[in-house]
Amino acid sequence: xxxxxxxxGFMLMLPNDMKQQCKDAVSSAWSVLRRQSSLEGHLVExxxxxxxxxxxxxxxxxxxxxxxxxxxHALQHPSFGRMVEIASHARNGI
Numbered sequence: 001x002x003x004x005x006x007x008x009g010f011m012l013m014l015p016n017d018m019k020q021q022c023k024d025a026v027s028s029a030w031s032v033l034r035r036q037s038s039l040e041g042h043l044v045e046x047x048x049x050x051x052x053x054x055x056x057x058x059x060x061x062x063x064x065x066x067x068x069x070x071x072x073h074a075l076q077h078p079s080f081g082r083m084v085e086i087a088s089h090a091r092n093g094i
Contacts, residue, residue: 052088 005012012021050056059076074080 002012004092012018064070065072065074
């Protein structure tokens with residue numbers, strides 16, 4: 001039975017074989033967990049987060065108006081207000 005199952009790629013299903021397969025699976029899982037012992041390789045350094053202030057927002061708004069050649073009333077458009085509202089809820093910068 002053992003030779004035949006190995007030759008034909010048959011998964012052994014006898015109780016002792018199933019116990020060994022479970023042990024092998026647990027051992028394999030622990031092996032993977034031991035290799036990834038920290039998150040250091042997965043973390044990405046972020047630049048500094050700009051804190052909100054009225055003056056910084058005012059300067060950025062004026063700069064945006066000038067550099068993108070926007071009309072002054074663009075700041076009063078509801079979609080601009082919505083964009084600012086969404087951005088204001090960002091916790092770690094945008």
